[in-house]
Amino acid sequence: MVTITIKDVAALAGVSVATTSRVLSGNPATSADARSRVHAAVAELDYRPNAQARALRSTRTHAIGLLVPDVRNPFFADLAHTVEQAALVHGFVTLLGNANERKDQQDRYLDNLIARRVDGIIVAPLGDGSGSIRSVVGREIPAVFIDRTIEGIDLPSVTTDSDTGIREAVDHLAALGHTRIGYIAGPQSTSTGRERYASFVRAAGDRGLSLDPALIVFGDFQPESGSAAVRTLLALTEPPTALLVADSPMAFGAIGAIQKLGLRIGTDVALVSFDDIDWLALLDPPVSVIAHSVADMGRIAVEMLRTVIDGGRPESVRLPSRLVVRASSATPVDPSRSR
Amino acid sequence: MVTITIKDVAALAGVSVATTSRVLSGNPATSADARSRVHAAVAELDYRPNAQARALRSTRTHAIGLLVPDVRNPFFADLAHTVEQAALVHGFVTLLGNANERKDQQDRYLDNLIARRVDGIIVAPLGDGSGSIRSVVGREIPAVFIDRTIEGIDLPSVTTDSDTGIREAVDHLAALGHTRIGYIAGPQSTSTGRERYASFVRAAGDRGLSLDPALIVFGDFQPESGSAAVRTLLALTEPPTALLVADSPMAFGAIGAIQKLGLRIGTDVALVSFDDIDWLALLDPPVSVIAHSVADMGRIAVEMLRTVIDGGRPESVRLPSRLVVRASSATPVDPSRSR
DNA sequence: CTGAAAGCGCTTACAG
DNA sequence: CTGAAAGCGCTTACAG
Numbered sequence A, B: 001m002v003t004i005t006i007k008d009v010a011a012l013a014g015v016s017v018a019t020t021s022r023v024l025s026g027n028p029a030t031s032a033d034a035r036s037r038v039h040a041a042v043a044e045l046d047y048r049p050n051a052q053a054r055a056l057r058s059t060r061t062h063a064i065g066l067l068v069p070d071v072r073n074p075f076f077a078d079l080a081h082t083v084e085q086a087a088l089v090h091g092f093v094t095l096l097g098n099a100n101e102r103k104d105q106q107d108r109y110l111d112n113l114i115a116r117r118v119d120g121i122i123v124a125p126l127g128d129g130s131g132s133i134r135s136v137v138g139r140e141i142p143a144v145f146i147d148r149t150i151e152g153i154d155l156p157s158v159t160t161d162s163d164t165g166i167r168e169a170v171d172h173l174a175a176l177g178h179t180r181i182g183y184i185a186g187p188q189s190t191s192t193g194r195e196r197y198a199s200f201v202r203a204a205g206d207r208g209l210s211l212d213p214a215l216i217v218f219g220d221f222q223p224e225s226g227s228a229a230v231r232t233l234l235a236l237t238e239p240p241t242a243l244l245v246a247d248s249p250m251a252f253g254a255i256g257a258i259q260k261l262g263l264r265i266g267t268d269v270a271l272v273s274f275d276d277i278d279w280l281a282l283l284d285p286p287v288s289v290i291a292h293s294v295a296d297m298g299r300i301a302v303e304m305l306r307t308v309i310d311g312g313r314p315e316s317v318r319l320p321s322r323l324v325v326r327a328s329s330a331t332p333v334d335p336s337r338s339r
Numbered sequence C, D: 001c002t003g004a005a006a007g008c009g010c011t012t013a014c015a016g
Helices: A006-013 A017-024 A032-045 A051-058 A074-089 A103-115 A132-138 A162-175 A191-206 A223-234 A248-260 A294-309 B006-013 B017-025 B032-045 B051-058 B074-089 B103-115 B132-138 B162-175 B191-206 B223-234 B248-260 B294-309
Strands: A063-068 A093-098 A120-123 A143-147 A157-160 A181-185 A216-218 A242-245 A270-274 A288-291 A317-319 A322-324 B063-068 B093-098 B120-123 B143-147 B157-160 B181-185 B216-218 B242-245 B270-274 B288-291 B317-319 B322-324
Touching: A006 A017, A006 A032, A017 A032, A051 B051, A063 A074, A063 A103, A074 A093, A074 A143, A074 A294, A074 B074, A074 B093, A093 A103, A093 B074, A093 B103, A103 A120, A103 A132, A103 B093, A120 A294, A143 A294, A157 A191, A157 A294, A162 A191, A162 A242, A162 A270, A162 A288, A162 A322, A181 A191, A181 A223, A216 A223, A223 A242, A223 A248, A242 A248, A248 A270, A294 A317, B006 B017, B006 B032, B017 B032, B063 B074, B063 B103, B074 B093, B074 B143, B074 B294, B093 B103, B103 B120, B103 B132, B120 B294, B143 B294, B157 B191, B157 B294, B162 B191, B162 B242, B162 B270, B162 B288, B162 B322, B181 B191, B181 B223, B216 B223, B223 B242, B223 B248, B242 B248, B248 B270, B294 B317
Parallel strands: A063 A093, A063 A120, A093 B093, A120 A143, A143 A157, A157 A317, A181 A216, A181 A242, A242 A270, A270 A288, B063 B093, B063 B120, B120 B143, B143 B157, B157 B317, B181 B216, B181 B242, B242 B270, B270 B288
Antiparallel strands: A288 A322, B288 B322
16 A cells, blocks of 8 residues: 655655644644645645544544444435435544444444544444443443434433324224234334334223234344244234334335235235335335434434534434325225124 | 543553553463453453554554445445445454445545545445545555446456346347337446446347337436436337336336336336345336345455455456346237337 | 553644 | 644564
């Protein structure tokens, strides 16, 4: 590798390293002559300051870390995109890490972000409050939670209030005559998995729907668990007539499994998925979803992190969720079938 | 932020900074006593070495950069996942950048990766050979191209040979009686956009199919351009009976537009998309695709980059593509409609 | 096996 | 406005 340092630039420009550094950092205490000579030398050598060395002195890296549990989940891919674009506006470059829904990988990326001394971290966490997340808090590294939180870890967060959307979905399904709704839950090791589950139980209870434990299957937010859940639920003696799925990858698996059974969503079994992922609207029939705003979430997280970096203490934000009805849940229950 | 340095550890352990550093780096020239005392101090202080300072001396960061044009494109989200997992196995952490299909953002991330002195860069580039990619080559920073290349920039690459898959698709459509195939092309500023376009023209010409220029619309690899292309193509006096789309985001837009026109893929208009994206198989009818292996591509890119980092000069690799026929292109052309 | 010292590439008071 | 010097947090020959 060819290495060009500030010394090379200084030598070519015929000024000291100190002056070169001042020109480079826009320090006004420089002469026009020095400026032009340094800039010429920089251009000629294609000089790039070593960010490591710079950060070592100035303790600012102008980088933030974003840790998502699964880049292949379109919700998090979208989130990565919005966070990154919002950060760029404020001069931060985003280092994206993918925990792959695994605690050890999350810790590994967290360690790495700490070691790289990013200016702040936005994390959609998994697991409990053990491991490296504790170090982040202990070192008072600016950090905010996005989408998910960890109980007992006191960090500002921007999350979705699942209650409204899930209640709307349950009410909607109940109005169509569904009394047995199957719920494909997310992992209870995640805050979103727990919250959505609690929202469902509460809403179904309030509506007087069946709370038969067999109607609830716990998945891991990944497609295969959605397929498995469908196979389990539809094999029940009294199968559910509607399904509520806690995220889109599991919905993907669930829909595939339903098709494989020769059944059709909407008519044979109603289906509503959390997360308003674009291709869900393209299916036939289009899938009803509980939508929440990825764009708001990303933008707000970046704002909050900037506040923390500047020494502030922002309030946590809860974003609303709401039901978007499509054909996958528009058919009333056939009275001859139910019961 | 709380800052703990190697000095704090050394002081607590009662040894010198040099010894502490040796223990930390696994240097065998250390006593068992020193090791245990240092490890105890590290644990007690939750010490994390400053990666910046470390890299400044050792010129190895154990980080690689991966620059993709669009994280929201499932193909690149999958690619990010496989690259990152493969890199992790070899002890590299992956810094993911998203160029958002924009040259200025690509340059910005590239500059940042250079400044951070990553050990190597894997990039799916866009644009010509100007800008920061030239600096990467000029500094001899280990780098490989993935999926896309740039003409005139001599870097090892792992790409897909579009010829085989597109030829199979064209032959398949021709065998069903299609003579006018509409082609929704990718941007000609990308190598994949150009290659797939050339493959199509060659295959269609060889089969004696119409090469009416009106049948070819250039998109930008994003959904909206797919929709626009469909509106243009299906409004022709002699519309195509089949569509070949150069990537899945455009296919997404195209399918949405077709549905909005009240038409059905497969029966009203055949459709084949490049990229084997999971939800394309879930649509009704399932969409035929030209598949290529994301897993192989990611794994090979990491292998190649490791070779370059170790001073080698790996051969570029071309991966095959092949047609996967599904119902969106299984219906023969209705003779009463064609012509 | 261990420590003192130099140095990686920068920035920033301190003098002038 | 400019330069010499110290120092950021590490690693690594160099002596011992």
